[in-house]
Amino acid sequence: MRRDSWQGTNLPKVSGYNRAVVLDAIRGHDGISRVELADRTGLTAQTMSNIVRGLIGDGLVTEDGHAPSTGGKRRSRLRLVADSQHAVGLHLDHERLTGVLLDLSGSPLRRSERAIPPDSSSSTVIRALNRMFTQLVRSSGTDRLLGVGLAVPSALDSSRRGLAYGSWAGVPLADLVQDRLGVPVVMDGDGIAAAVGEHWSGGEHRTGSFLYVHLGSRVGIGLVLDDQVHRGTSGNAGEIAHVPGAGGRECVCGRRGCLDAYCSMSAVVADWRASANGTGPASAETVHAEYDQLRRAASDGDALAVKTLRQAASRLGQALAPVVGVLDLDRVVLGGPALRHVDEHIRPRVAKALDAYRSSPGGCRVESGLVGDDAGAVGAAALVLDQAHAPRLAPLPG
Amino acid sequence: MRRDSWQGTNLPKVSGYNRAVVLDAIRGHDGISRVELADRTGLTAQTMSNIVRGLIGDGLVTEDGHAPSTGGKRRSRLRLVADSQHAVGLHLDHERLTGVLLDLSGSPLRRSERAIPPDSSSSTVIRALNRMFTQLVRSSGTDRLLGVGLAVPSALDSSRRGLAYGSWAGVPLADLVQDRLGVPVVMDGDGIAAAVGEHWSGGEHRTGSFLYVHLGSRVGIGLVLDDQVHRGTSGNAGEIAHVPGAGGRECVCGRRGCLDAYCSMSAVVADWRASANGTGPASAETVHAEYDQLRRAASDGDALAVKTLRQAASRLGQALAPVVGVLDLDRVVLGGPALRHVDEHIRPRVAKALDAYRSSPGGCRVESGLVGDDAGAVGAAALVLDQAHAPRLAPLPG
CATH class of the missing domain: 3.30.420.40 (ATPase, nucleotide binding domain)
Structure with a gap:
């Protein structure tokens, strides 16, 4: 993003912003009263009241029930109309x-x-x-x-x-x-x-800054910094699949040592095949099915399957480490379909690799995503x- | 940064923001008129006029001379009172x-x-x-x-x-x-x-997002993302000196392979000594003086000195590459005292290393800082x- 000058603000922009703030607070705190809303957002009772009236008028918010009051008239509860x-x-x-x-x-x-x-x-x-x-x-x-x-x-x-x-x-x-x-x-x-x-659905558990790792057929990253998603100059922030690391394995992109050559779903399946029975890489048609076999084997305690996943996880952690370190993040969130049923094998290895690289005080927690397998959709x-x-x-x- | 809820805004916050926007525009465009200011910032003439009056009253801005006008009364030019x-x-x-x-x-x-x-x-x-x-x-x-x-x-x-x-x-x-x-x-x-x-002094040349590399006795990084400096969870964003990369050289921090073990001023001096005459690392007292010798030698075309600087620059570029790639930045700015007189040897090698790692479309320019040697102070x-x-x-x- 380039700017020629900062833009000043005015009442329409401010009122759009405040409306979004109020809707966000109602979405995050089901059944909140107007008084609590004013307290949380720092807006005056009058401003709050006008905004809530508008949201109710537009059908995005409704009031029902009554919150306990410390006296005087009872407080109506505000709720998101999720279906609106x-x-x-x-x-x-x-x-x-x-x-x-x-x-x-x-x-x-x-x-x-x-x-x-x-x-x-x-x-x-x-x-x-x-x-x-x-x-x-x-x-x-x-x-x-x-x-x-x-x-x-x-x-x-x-x-x-x-x-x-x-x-x-x-x-x-x-x-x-x-x-x-x-x-x-x-x-x-x-x-x-x-x-x-994850930021939208995670409410107060996903505020501030975090690095999200989406484990699908490939590894993709998303950065939320101070509650704003960071898209980068060309919209491609988080493209880590073809950033090379240690190791010279050939990648589909034609270069060597890319994360994708070690951590994509097909690379992990190929590693498992190689260690288990020496056969070559999976075909594109069967990679999802074979990854399902791998994760079942790992869940059943199969040592080779577990080792394969852990190796990939360590390498993923090593690739994330400089980014997490330089951005000084204290949370990494893992999600996506490749994590299902096997996060107990992957999460600790990612965390261990991050700890080993830490160059500033304070640790980094590695958590599983709240959204689940369909994180991409x-x-x-x-x-x-x-x-x-x-x-x-x-x-x-x- | 954690938040419990977004905070709404109000007139005092808005007016403080608009004042900062106007001062920034005057600072960046010496001699700007009120009409041009309103145009650049999107503020109304009335709002602009009030803000400018306040800035003049506080002694931060003055008006002198007259900008060419398209007709009617002449426009007075607004200037920052730098000495205020x-x-x-x-x-x-x-x-x-x-x-x-x-x-x-x-x-x-x-x-x-x-x-x-x-x-x-x-x-x-x-x-x-x-x-x-x-x-x-x-x-x-x-x-x-x-x-x-x-x-x-x-x-x-x-x-x-x-x-x-x-x-x-x-x-x-x-x-x-x-x-x-x-x-x-x-x-x-x-x-x-x-x-x-660099962001404050660089005006329109340093808007948007860039990664700044400060080359002093050690390497330190600063990230400006969408015109905001990114400090990270513990205030330590940019700490890259002890993020390990390829290579197992022992670092003063007790770990191996840190960037500092290859790219600090004393590491570069030690490399030069080793390649030139086989003697050990520089003493802490003489490291600045020896680095000055090294840079003079490099400026005079001494092949070993040039090679030493280029090697350090390549390693620096390799350490920056995953960060630049994942953040999708199109500008890296180099500055600090260790760059003086030798940026022609360092800049191209950093750029080459970044190009080799690029994993998304669009290149990354590597520029020398506008502030110069005293960038830290x-x-x-x-x-x-x-x-x-x-x-x-x-x-x-x-």
Whole structure:
């Protein structure tokens, strides 16, 4: 982001900001009273009252019940009308498509998943995205759709509407999906999207700053710094899959030693195969199924499976360490489908690697995400909700 | 930073923010008219007029001359009264103390430098800081001192008022200096301070996001992200000196492979000695003098000296690469005394290492700092000016 000058602020911007602050507080504190709201946000009773009236009028908030009062008239409780707005999130991963419909509280109302054949053309995938979208919207019967978020397993190109690498480079994916679906589509890398989802859904457990690691078919990262997602100059903050580390293993990108060559789902499966029976890498069609076998074996205590996962986790921790150290973060959150059932093997190794590298005082906790397996799709939908409703450290330049 | 809730905003906060925005625009555009100011900041003529009147009343801004007008009455030009406020910056580096007195525009009015014997006690150094401070203030005759900034070559402890490591760990340095000097003292690591100084003094050339590398007796980093300095959870963002990389060289911190073991001034001098004549590391007393010899040799084209600097620069670039990549930055700025006269050898190697690691589209420029050798001390003073006058992406959470 470049600015020519800072922009001043004015009453309309301020009132939009305060409205977002109030909605955020009601969303995070179900049943809060107006007095508590004023106390939490520092707004005057009068300002608060006007904002709440507006939110109720727009159907986003309702009042019901009464909070205990210290005397005088009883206080009505304010609640989010979670069903007042919906967003669809679509996560395009290698060989897999996942979709969710979220309500305004960030809860998934519907989910859907399907395999995509390897090397599918973009038009095939756009048709599949459209079918999933239609199914999610139809089955829920929603007529309150805010928009669609798309999470992709790749760096974005300079337009931020397509992928930078691979066979789809040059395809304006987000625009084509938007044309096909007929609704606004926002797009980010899956690491950024999942971090936004965790921030949106995690409430007071996910305030401040954290680094989110999305473990899907590849590793993607999202950075939330002082409650703002950091997207970087080209929208590709968090692209760590092809940052090289120690080791010279050949990567699909043509370089050597990339994190992806050791920690992608297919790399981990190939390592397990190699250590177990010496056979070569998994085929693209079967990598998800084989990873499921690996995680079952690890859950059953299979030593080779556990060792394979731990090695990958240590390497992941080593790659994260300089970033966590230089940003001085005290929390790393792990999530995504590759973590399911095996986080007990992965989390401690990541934590150990971070501790070994720590160059400033204070430790870094490594936690499992609150959103779960569908972090990419939930995050994609949260991009829409975040854009519409999150308080910014506004008034923003521009 | 943790928050319980976002804080709403109100008129006093907004007016403080708008005032900072206007002062920033006047500081950055000498001789700007009220009309141009309103245009740049998006504020109404009425708001602008009130703010400018307040700034003139407080003596921070003056009007003189007349800008060309397109017709009607002529426009008066607004200028910063650079001399209206001063700040002292003190940079405590290993074996060296540097001090500056800055005016409000960020220009140094006075500077001072002296050696400190190795292993000096904190009380010796505090006395030296006091002497330097007194000398800077007396010689300038200023009676408009806003405060003192202190930049240190180390991670901060959990109080953020002392150093985390070394023989001074546990000494509340900033508080002791503040008591001794009798003026408010703010403190940061020298990487953060130098980044703030570059941002404050660099105007439109240093907006947005960049990573600043301060090359003093050690390497310290400062991150400016979307025009805000990023300090991290414990105030130690940018501590990269003891983040290990490839290589197992023993570090003073007791671990192996730290950047400091390869890129500190004393490590570079030791490498040069070793390659030139096989003698051991420099003594602490002579490291600055020997580094000066090294840089003179490199400037004269001495192949060994050039090679030594290039090797250190490559390693620095490799350490920066994952951070630059994951944050998706397009600018790295190098500064500090170790860069003087040798940036032609260092800058290209850092750039080359960053290019080799790039994992998302778009390149990263590597530039030399605008502030120069005294970046640490200028930055320390800028901490004071920044705290008093920089627009924040406010209203900040309380």
